[in-house]
Amino acid sequence: MKIKYKLKHIDHNARYGTIETNYGTFETPMFMPVGTLANVKTLTPEELKATNSAIILSNTYHLWLRPGEGVIDKAGGLHKFMNYDGPILTDSGGFQVFSLAEKKNITEEGVTFKSHIDGSKLFLTPEISIKVQNKLDSDIAMSFDECPPYPVSREYMEKSVDRTLRWAKRGKDVHNNPKQSLFGIVQGGEFEDLRKKSALETIKLDFDGYAIGGTSVGEDKPTMYKMIDDAIGYLPEDKPRYLMGVGDPVDIIEGVIRGVDMFDCVLPTRLARHGNAFTKYGKINLKNLKFKEDFTQVDECDCYTCKKYTKAYLRHLITCNETLGGRLLSIHNIRFLIRLTEELREAIKENRLLEYREEFLNNYTKNES
Amino acid sequence: MKIKYKLKHIDHNARYGTIETNYGTFETPMFMPVGTLANVKTLTPEELKATNSAIILSNTYHLWLRPGEGVIDKAGGLHKFMNYDGPILTDSGGFQVFSLAEKKNITEEGVTFKSHIDGSKLFLTPEISIKVQNKLDSDIAMSFDECPPYPVSREYMEKSVDRTLRWAKRGKDVHNNPKQSLFGIVQGGEFEDLRKKSALETIKLDFDGYAIGGTSVGEDKPTMYKMIDDAIGYLPEDKPRYLMGVGDPVDIIEGVIRGVDMFDCVLPTRLARHGNAFTKYGKINLKNLKFKEDFTQVDECDCYTCKKYTKAYLRHLITCNETLGGRLLSIHNIRFLIRLTEELREAIKENRLLEYREEFLNNYTKNES
Numbered sequence: 001m002k003i004k005y006k007l008k009h010i011d012h013n014a015r016y017g018t019i020e021t022n023y024g025t026f027e028t029p030m031f032m033p034v035g036t037l038a039n040v041k042t043l044t045p046e047e048l049k050a051t052n053s054a055i056i057l058s059n060t061y062h063l064w065l066r067p068g069e070g071v072i073d074k075a076g077g078l079h080k081f082m083n084y085d086g087p088i089l090t091d092s093g094g095f096q097v098f099s100l101a102e103k104k105n106i107t108e109e110g111v112t113f114k115s116h117i118d119g120s121k122l123f124l125t126p127e128i129s130i131k132v133q134n135k136l137d138s139d140i141a142m143s144f145d146e147c148p149p150y151p152v153s154r155e156y157m158e159k160s161v162d163r164t165l166r167w168a169k170r171g172k173d174v175h176n177n178p179k180q181s182l183f184g185i186v187q188g189g190e191f192e193d194l195r196k197k198s199a200l201e202t203i204k205l206d207f208d209g210y211a212i213g214g215t216s217v218g219e220d221k222p223t224m225y226k227m228i229d230d231a232i233g234y235l236p237e238d239k240p241r242y243l244m245g246v247g248d249p250v251d252i253i254e255g256v257i258r259g260v261d262m263f264d265c266v267l268p269t270r271l272a273r274h275g276n277a278f279t280k281y282g283k284i285n286l287k288n289l290k291f292k293e294d295f296t297q298v299d300e301c302d303c304y305t306c307k308k309y310t311k312a313y314l315r316h317l318i319t320c321n322e323t324l325g326g327r328l329l330s331i332h333n334i335r336f337l338i339r340l341t342e343e344l345r346e347a348i349k350e351n352r353l354l355e356y357r358e359e360f361l362n363n364y365t366k367n368e369s
Numbered sequence: 370m371k372i373k374y375k376l377k378h379i380d381h382n383a384r385y386g387t388i389e390t391n392y393g394t395f396e397t398p399m400f401m402p403v404g405t406l407a408n409v410k411t412l413t414p415e416e417l418k419a420t421n422s423a424i425i426l427s428n429t430y431h432l433w434l435r436p437g438e439g440v441i442d443k444a445g446g447l448h449k450f451m452n453y454d455g456p457i458l459t460d461s462g463g464f465q466v467f468s469l470a471e472k473k474n475i476t477e478e479g480v481t482f483k484s485h486i487d488g489s490k491l492f493l494t495p496e497i498s499i500k501v502q503n504k505l506d507s508d509i510a511m512s513f514d515e516c517p518p519y520p521v522s523r524e525y526m527e528k529s530v531d532r533t534l535r536w537a538k539r540g541k542d543v544h545n546n547p548k549q550s551l552f553g554i555v556q557g558g559e560f561e562d563l564r565k566k567s568a569l570e571t572i573k574l575d576f577d578g579y580a581i582g583g584t585s586v587g588e589d590k591p592t593m594y595k596m597i598d599d600a601i602g603y604l605p606e607d608k609p610r611y612l613m614g615v616g617d618p619v620d621i622i623e624g625v626i627r628g629v630d631m632f633d634c635v636l637p638t639r640l641a642r643h644g645n646a647f648t649k650y651g652k653i654n655l656k657n658l659k660f661k662e663d664f665t666q667v668d669e670c671d672c673y674t675c676k677k678y679t680k681a682y683l684r685h686l687i688t689c690n691e692t693l694g695g696r697l698l699s700i701h702n703i704r705f706l707i708r709l710t711e712e713l714r715e716a717i718k719e720n721r722l723l724e725y726r727e728e729f730l731n732n733y734t735k736n737e738s
Contacts, residue, residue: 039686039693042411044677067661067685074662075681083677292436293443308413308452312444316436317408323692324408 026054077137268333282367446506637702651736
């Protein structure tokens with residue numbers, strides 16, 4: 001079956017809801033950890049579940065190249081391949097073409113670019129992206145879009161928005177997996193009228209959910225929040241809304257207040273591998289000498305890492321490049337964002353979201369650099 | 370308290386026994402995974418326990434440099450620092466001085482050498498090694514010895530054996546941790562009479578257990594087995610015997626048959642990080658193309674990895690340099706060696722060790738390169 005979204009409560013523009021999938025029902029707002037290459041780096045599915053993470057994102061572009069969608073199809077789909085029995089969303093590859101590919105050439109038909117692995121020439125189209133995602137058998141597939149950098153000219157963005165709309169239609173036309181939902185993506189950069197047009201034309205295609213794309217591509221925070229504001233009002237109430245590539249705690253809160261239901265980002269795992277941890281009082285870097293003999297836990301937190309290990313031990317592992325350090329901090333950072341969404345959901349249900357934001361920010365900006 | 374060894378059954382020269390420690394009792398023969406920097410690379414203590422691993426080894430030299438024994442002492446000892454509540458054996462640093470150090474200069478007083486991290490000048494003596502180990506508060510400390518390469522002249526080895534005996538005495542004299550046992554190390558290379566002398570003089574110092582050192586330093590397998598034979602007959606029956614640095618399955622079996630009780634090696638975790646797995650039918654390398662669409666488990670095995678993941682998935686992780694791959698194979702490879710010791714203990718108890726060896730080797734040499 002396709003996913004089923006239920007809107008259950010609204011506080012300001014923030015929404016508390018549930019999404020039913022073939023692999024269980026989860027509550028929204030929800031943060032999705034990123035499992036680029038069919039694993040959330042260093043972690044097992046059991047560890048993800050222990051953080052109360054309910055849905056992960058995996059990357060079509062990466063899986064298309066390695067191991068190839070054919071291998072995953074033969075394994076029985078991505079869930080079986082990686083032994084993960086929760087819902088999975090796959091992106092379309094559009095963002096990776098933007099961020100990883102060299103010498104790309106965008107035409108009406110699709111994008112020609114060089115592989116980030118071996119430099120070989122690749123050609124990705126809306127049809128290929130959707131067909132690959134059909135084979136991966138994720139629960140939610142994403143439309144193939146162009147994700148322009150920031151800033152680009154209005155003239156370029158106008159053409160890009162129109163092309164992304166045509167690509168969305170082409171992808172939808174070939175989508176052929178009755179168990180898989182398909183989301184459209186609103187683009188338009190920082191141009192209010194283009195966001196409006198992109199939103200209105202995308203919803204005409206009647207997707208199972210809608211993403212706001214083209215954020216986290218170099219713009220400042222007020223611009224990012226305006227991009228959300230310019231699009232979200234046009235999206236239907238009865239479908240989930242997903243803000244792509246956003247994982248900073250403050251941005252998650254600002255997104256939720258504006259009506260976003262889903263988020264994803266590599267931030268918690270990437271920060272972890274570099275020795276950084278989210279805490280109630282802002283980010284800290286465990287490499288800092290002041291933690292050398294700090295035998296307290298990283299944060300006021302209920303995760304495995306905080307229950308079992310001290311800052312001094314994590315600092316030791318991180319400074320010695322022992323990968324267990326990044327693994328333990330990944331668990332903590334993911335739990336931090338999942339717990340944030342848990343608290344946001346409670347605040348929405350109790351109509352005290354703005355108070356929650358104020359309290360969170362008062363604490364979080366204390367150490368934040 | 371010091372450890373208590375109980376010899377419970379003998380088959381040929383192989384011994385089934387138990388060792389009681391402050392952190393629980395374990396059966397021997399036993400293989401010890403190596404946790405160089407206060408962690409068995411990529412793994413948590415819970416994962417080690419799930420493999421039925423009962424005691425780990427950690428490295429004095431590495432912990433002396435990072436984070437320093439003072440930090441670990443302040444944490445309450447190595448067990449608390451790394452949150453591991455099973456027994457720990459620490460080596461003395463002698464082997465790392467042999468294998469890692471540049472430009473070493475050995476004198477009667479100790480060894481001057483360059484740090485493998487930053488090239489700084491270091492000086493390690495029997496007294497420093499033992500005092501560091503006292504602070505680490507491991508359950509079993511090892512004497513500081515010289516581990517000469519293979520081959521060296523008889524003349525050199527004669528002097529080295531005598532010096533190692535004097536170092537053993539000096540270390541024992543300063544050892545000052547009533548909860549910690551101390552093992553002596555028999556050296557002597559491939560020289561039968563020097564092994565005999567080293568063994569007889571070392572046991573005069575009355576240690577809590579005895580190691581056979583100076584193996585796995587470049588000699589061939591028959592020579593290694595002869596080194597064991599030349600020493601082990603002189604060691605007391607009522608103390609545990611530990612063959613240092615040995616982790617190849619065949620060598621473990623040959624060691625057990627000769628009367629060895631304990632083994633350690635980085636082999637299972639190092640092989641795993643390079644994509645290799647022990648199997649009943651010999652080692653396999655998961656990078657091999659033939660596993661690309663092999664959706665069977667790595668081995669006939671009861672470990673987490675074999676219960677949950679396929680060769681195709683592990684191959685994908687390994688070829689993409691995803692550290693989860695090495696982590697999952699580490700779990701399997703450690704479980705493989707631990708299960709080997711479980712089977713060896715059963716075979717000893719049932720007086721069928723030679724039959725077990727024949728059966729194991731018949732299978733294991735099928736794929737072994």
